[in-house]
Amino acid sequence: MDQSIVGTRFDAGAQYLDGALRPGTGDEHFDVVNPADGSVVQRVRLASTADVDAAVAAARRAYPEWAGSTPGARSEALLKLSGILAERADELARVESAQTGKPIKLSTEFDVPGTVDNTAFFAGAARNLEGKATGEYSGDHASSIRREPIGVVGSISPWNYPLQMAAWKILPAIAAGNTIVLKPAELTPLTSLMFAQACTDAGIPDGVVNVVTGAGRTAGEHLVGHPDVAMVSFTGSTGVGKRVGELAVQGVKRTHLELGGKAPFVVFDDADLDAAVQGAVAGSLINTGQDCTAATRAYVQRPLFDAFVEGVAELYNLIRLGDPFNPQTDLGPLVSLRQRDSVAGFVERARGYGATIAAGGFAPEKGHDGTDLSKGAYYRPTLITGVSQDAEVVQSEIFGPVLVVLPFDSDEEGLRLANDTPYGLAASAWTRDVYRSLRATREIKAGCVWVNDHIPIISEMPHGGYKASGYGKDMSQYSLDEYTQVKHVMQDITAVARKDWHRTVFGDR
Numbered sequence: 001m002d003q004s005i006v007g008t009r010f011d012a013g014a015q016y017l018d019g020a021l022r023p024g025t026g027d028e029h030f031d032v033v034n035p036a037d038g039s040v041v042q043r044v045r046l047a048s049t050a051d052v053d054a055a056v057a058a059a060r061r062a063y064p065e066w067a068g069s070t071p072g073a074r075s076e077a078l079l080k081l082s083g084i085l086a087e088r089a090d091e092l093a094r095v096e097s098a099q100t101g102k103p104i105k106l107s108t109e110f111d112v113p114g115t116v117d118n119t120a121f122f123a124g125a126a127r128n129l130e131g132k133a134t135g136e137y138s139g140d141h142a143s144s145i146r147r148e149p150i151g152v153v154g155s156i157s158p159w160n161y162p163l164q165m166a167a168w169k170i171l172p173a174i175a176a177g178n179t180i181v182l183k184p185a186e187l188t189p190l191t192s193l194m195f196a197q198a199c200t201d202a203g204i205p206d207g208v209v210n211v212v213t214g215a216g217r218t219a220g221e222h223l224v225g226h227p228d229v230a231m232v233s234f235t236g237s238t239g240v241g242k243r244v245g246e247l248a249v250q251g252v253k254r255t256h257l258e259l260g261g262k263a264p265f266v267v268f269d270d271a272d273l274d275a276a277v278q279g280a281v282a283g284s285l286i287n288t289g290q291d292c293t294a295a296t297r298a299y300v301q302r303p304l305f306d307a308f309v310e311g312v313a314e315l316y317n318l319i320r321l322g323d324p325f326n327p328q329t330d331l332g333p334l335v336s337l338r339q340r341d342s343v344a345g346f347v348e349r350a351r352g353y354g355a356t357i358a359a360g361g362f363a364p365e366k367g368h369d370g371t372d373l374s375k376g377a378y379y380r381p382t383l384i385t386g387v388s389q390d391a392e393v394v395q396s397e398i399f400g401p402v403l404v405v406l407p408f409d410s411d412e413e414g415l416r417l418a419n420d421t422p423y424g425l426a427a428s429a430w431t432r433d434v435y436r437s438l439r440a441t442r443e444i445k446a447g448c449v450w451v452n453d454h455i456p457i458i459s460e461m462p463h464g465g466y467k468a469s470g471y472g473k474d475m476s477q478y479s480l481d482e483y484t485q486v487k488h489v490m491q492d493i494t495a496v497a498r499k500d501w502h503r504t505v506f507g508d509r
Contacts, residue, residue: 005098006042014044014189014213015051016196018058019206024051030186035101035333035377036324047214049222055210056228059152059179062207067149067177071127074175078123081202085116092191096163097324099188101333102287104325115167121459125480126175142491147484149177151230154223158236159185159335160290166192168474169233170209176483181210183220189213224248238468256472256482258464260397261292261425264418269301271430277311283454285381288334289401293426295454297394298405299414305407309358309385316359316381322367333377334400340377343400347382350393356386395421415443424466428454
């Protein structure tokens with residue numbers, strides 16, 4: 001691992017409190033590890049509950065001034081932030097790849113530009129507070145809507161897209177006038193800290209954006225349950241999301257939960273087969289499959305089934321695993337050896353109950369570029385067939401480079417199978433028939449349904465799920481709305497002291 005990628009940037013500490021990097025005061029240290037080779041990227045001292053208290057106190061102090069600033073002032077700061085992030089794009093991409101193992105071409109072409117674009121979007125959204133038009137709906141009163149910030153937001157972001165998820169949490173919250181304390185995953189905190197520093201450099205006041213790097217069961221739970229936190233936003237597994245919800249409801253806090261996924265990829269018999277094969281490979285392997293919207297269950301109408309499996313297997317076998325900093329590398333490691341072993345466990349159990357492994361199914365020793373992969377958390381892209389709908393690999397979130405393919409006969413069966421898991425985050429339908437596509441987008445229960453593509457996201461449109469995938473939206477104007485309180489203001493316009501409705505309480509007409 002080239003230590004110059006990170007250098008001494010985080011030597012001041014892995015907490016960002018009140019506008020400055022600081023060391024944690026917890027008893028535990030944690031090594032941020034490059035999962036490609038096991039080298040230590042940065043050793044950090046984790047946050048204690050006292051650090052969380054200090055971060056929340058800083059956010060609370062900063063709240064009145066920031067909430068009272070004009071939308072234009074917040075917009076100007078976010079626009080400046082967008083420019084700073086663009087200037088630092090190369091460094092952000094390299095640190096992101098170092099702490100996650102994701103290929104540099106993914107960090108450079110997806111993670112960082114997506115974050116810059118999202119920042120520019122919320123610079124504009126900050127000036128656009130939507131609501132019902134002011135009007136005399138009762139005849140005697142003028143009614144109007146105010147959208148006001150909520151207060152201090154406590155957010156927890158995951159390890160799969162550290163920079164983007166930090167932005168998705170921070171940007172709508174502060175654009176709406178809130179202040180925030182973000183707890184990134186301790187596995188991958190570095191670019192979240194860099195984002196917070198960029199906020200300060202953009203002129204966003206100290207205390208508006210704070211980051212605490214700590215363990216979920218200490219720093220995370222203390223943040224969620226903190227009495228001065230008015231709203232909680234969490235992205236992660238459904239199991240942890242349930243725990244976050246339990247803690248938040250005790251304080252009657254606003255909650256926003258973006259949880260697990262098991263996205264279906266439905267291929268009808270009139271689909272462009274080549275497009276579906278290409279889309280399945282890209283959609284299932286994005287970020288080494290560590291994406292809650294990744295294609296994980298392909299349902300292929302029987303006439304195309306064999307050709308689809310053959311096509312995906314052929315491309316899977318051509319995927320290049322290797323050094324994440326080699327621009328030719330297609331697939332990096334999973335985020336940790338623990339995650340790699342979890343993925344391998346799913347595959348081995350599937351073998352045990354008779355599944356066919358049509359491609360992959362093992363941890364490689366050498367990369368396409370000759371890199372020794374034995375110390376990394378690598379796993380070959382894996383294609384599984386020959387399982388039933390109730391199989392573990394069909395029903396459970398694997399979060400790795402694994403695609404399961406099952407056949408279906410009628411359209412009704414395909415759509416029923418697509419909906420037959422607890423999750424509902426994302427899905428795609430592949431067909432040339434506009435009526436089939438309309439039916440699929442109507443009947444599939446998911447927060448996003450793509451037609452003839454799978455994975456693309458844009459800042460202007462919302463991201464969020466149905467069912468066990470949670471509720472609330474990231475990105476888009478809908479996300480900004482999540483971080484506001486709606487207040488109805490009603491003013492008498494008659495100047496009449498005795499109102500007609502008073503007679504329902506006293507007197508006659």
